[in-house]
Amino acid sequence: MSSAAPDPTVDPLRFGQRVQILRERRGMTRRQLADFLGVSPHTLKKIENGQQRAPGLDMVLRVAEALRVRDLADLTGLPETHVDLFTGxxxxxxxxxxxxxxxxxxxxxxxxxxxxxxxxxxxxxxxxxxxxxxxxxxxxxxxxxxxxxxxxxxxxxxxxxxxxxxxxxxxxxxxxxxxxxxxxxxxxxxxxxxxxxxxxxxxxxNPHAIGVAAWLLAQAHRDSGPRHYDAADVVDRAAIRLLEPLLPEAPDDVLAIAGALEFELGYTASRRRDNGTAWRHWDKAREMADRLPVDYFHPVTSFSRAIMGAHAVTVAVELRQGGESVRQAAKADRAVIRSKPRRARHRIEEARGYQLDAQPDVAIAMLEKAAEAAPDTIRYNGYAKRIILEEVEPKQAARRRRASELAVRIGLLAA
Incomplete structure (x- = not known):
């Protein structure tokens, strides 16, 4: 008899079993996932054990987001629900x-x-x-x-x-x-x-080249799941230590990549739900941004004074602070992000915040703005897809129509 863990893509596994297997593969504890979903660990245990019926679409999509499920069918076990979420x-x-x-x-x-x-x-x-x-x-x-x-x-x-x-x-x-x-x-x-x-x-x-490569490598680690968050921090901190002696008189590009790396530490901390650490690193990054010229824009990371508002929205969203993310979004909109792809990404983060704050109509409006700025960004973004799919089936006809039109526009649903 094989001792290998069952494959969640093979039927006839229950929904709850699939959640447990995918959660464990991601290195998440039951408490961590329950916290993300806004339910008690006891409730999640009942779902995983099959003692509670499978949740509705909104919760299924939240589970998919938390576990970074790439294909929704892997979670539901239903081939007809094949939807690529976190991969284009x-x-x-x-x-x-x-x-x-x-x-x-x-x-x-x-x-x-x-x-x-x-x-x-x-x-x-x-x-x-x-x-x-x-x-x-x-x-x-x-x-x-x-x-x-x-x-x-x-x-x-x-x-x-x-x-x-x-x-x-x-x-x-x-x-x-x-x-x-x-x-x-x-x-x-x-x-x-x-x-x-x-x-x-x-x-x-080249210190700047090393900083940029570390910034991207750390993101690859973090996006691989909770078990790789520590590796992301190791890369970020090593690059910051390399750049630190240069910072008192650093050229703008070196100062900017150091600020971008500092924010990445805060981003990963927010994924862990470590509120104090996340905002502390955001504050350090903002101090570096304030040393840059007002119109400066880093060509790779988009780090600048203008981007710090968008970064604040991301931290609040990852911390699941709906009200705070909306407040930060209002502040961030005073600044103009020069990069169209980065502007679209910011609109998606705003949409996540409004969704958390129970303002789905505003969330859809933000996603429409993201599609206007850079359709290539929203087309490949799992968070945007989750929100759109969640709003394709509400009772409100106007919202359902807008979400459906947007889904067709980005190729998520057939016309």
Missing amino acids: PGHPRLAAVRAAVDDLAIDVGVEPPPIAHLEARLHAAWQARHRSENHREVIGKLLPHLIRDAQALVRHADSANDRRHGQALLAEVYSLSQFFIAYQPDTSLLWRVAERGMVAAQDSG
């Missing part, structure tokens, strides 16, 4: 980007571009990403050539200094790649890119 459908350019990452071209004589030429192309790529509504299409088209040329630049470097410079650029290309790959159905590719970016950044010896 796969962009048409994903295969080409994957091929470029996997093809190290060790034995191919690719002529490397001049360093200044690659720098200019990378700068233009970041600018295009922030300006574009369909940012994955824009950068997905550019990435295969950027990856190939950055690798060639490192391989054919004429001096140690040129090689270090090339490694910093290669790390930045991998950072751009991670933005494209995130929330798509290829977790192993995301990890390859994140880890290669960290190696290239360390080989470059």
